[in-house]
Amino acid sequence: MLAEYLRRLRRTAGLSYGELAVRSNCSAAHLKRAAGGRTLPAHPVMLAYVGGCTGDSRHRLYTELMYGRAVRAVEQAKRDFRRSGVRPDLQSVEDVAGLSQALRNAWAQRGRPVSRTLALSSRWLPRSTAHAITTGRVPRDLRQYVAFLQTCGIDDESLAPWFRAWFKVFGRLSARDAATTLETLEASYDALRRPAHRARAQALSSSRASPAVGGSGPGADRDGRQAQWLRNGSQGSERGAVGSSPSVDRST
The missing domain is CATH 1.10.260 (434 Repressor (Amino-terminal Domain))
Incomplete structure (x- = not known):
């Protein structure tokens, strides 16, 4: 054209x-x-x-x-x-190498976007970190891990097996890290939750009902599910977990 x-x-x-x-x-x-x-x-x-x-x-x-x-x-x-047709195999993830391969498969399924494009999609994903993940490293910061997955189109309930794989590899998540990550997730979904609240309030107002206030809508449900996953991870990972702290990157 x-x-x-x-x-x-x-x-x-x-x-x-x-x-x-x-x-x-x-x-x-x-x-x-x-x-x-x-x-x-x-x-x-x-x-x-x-x-x-x-x-x-x-x-x-x-x-x-x-x-x-x-x-x-x-x-x-x-x-x-x-774009790759190979799906990430999270069931076989046992260590950092396996989780790294799963992350790269997710990235390949997305069409292997360049690091700059990935970094522009999330404030929690520096360009250097995005490049490191695509070349074989697993981020030590769970927020960066989630941000990378979201830029690869993995979100909402699809994050659940990825959380389980991360906890399986790195073990317990400290209460402080869990709280910090949860705050980040809540902030990232706030922009989605507020339009849902406004639309619901307008619909109720048009039908002469009182507008609903509080955590309702798909964004709030999503926050609740991810909060539960994080709390479960902070209390202890599933059996056979390796390590005791997410601050250690065993990929090196």
């Missing part, structure tokens, strides 16, 4: 590629490739092409919109190509 639009601009302007190269201060070869549709043109080349054809800011704004869509489409195609 972007390439077709660029070609149409040039035809409307009545310019050859040689003439357009002079007006845009860009080589004719680059301009031809930009309108060829086989590869996504570099952003400066795209702007030079449009500016040489029209010089109209309105065309530039529209082209920027189309270019953004093309970039997202290319990125999605790359993720789909890299």
